[in-house]
Amino acid sequence: MTEASASRSRKRPLRKPVLLVLAVVIVLLAALALFNRDDYEQADLPFITRQIQEHKVWSATVRDQEQRIEITTIDGKRFQAEWEKPDKARELTDALRKAEPKSGYTIEVSTTRLLLGPFEIFVGAVLVAVLVAVSRRLRRFQKDR
Template structure:
């Protein structure tokens, strides 16, 4: 013979479904935020060595450039819209040498030097 189980009161079922809905919405929102952060931080530039960057500058193939002194980094965009970046060494004053090369080359869209604030 089958015994009947007492039914769970209706008020407890509503709380369980609301809690489940809250958890599903929270997890979904978290995944969307994490995915968005990964997409926003996407860096499409390719790392290369400094001689390659200098050759691009000297050949007039650079449309725009950014020198970031705090990171010792140069970011360039070529005429065919490819993005490259490179780091210069701590030895010497390569940052000002790069700025001099960019002054000589005069990229069509100019260049920017980012100096850290103290």
């Protein structure tokens, strides 16, 4: 065996685990991007209500089924709060109607989504492609052993 082929055979076993680790990292990052897209800061409901009453809300979304309100303030900060009482959504909606936020408000009664958005489809396709590539690499790695 020549010196060049000996050095190549030494590098090859190290390359496969590095590629495997890299693939796992990519899958984890893609999964985090897909499932952790919540950029609202948690706040208590009296704070949210006070922001609405003081006309500091640019836009708001009341998610009735999830019992959650998400607001964006005039200065661009984003907050969310949750409630347990079923009539709280009506109170918040009435407060929003009186305050009339500059960019408006949305009330979502049902959050059932059957169709995925373009971002979710792209991330899902990347995940599938990476998983297929990793499984092929693992099969090759097992055959070489």
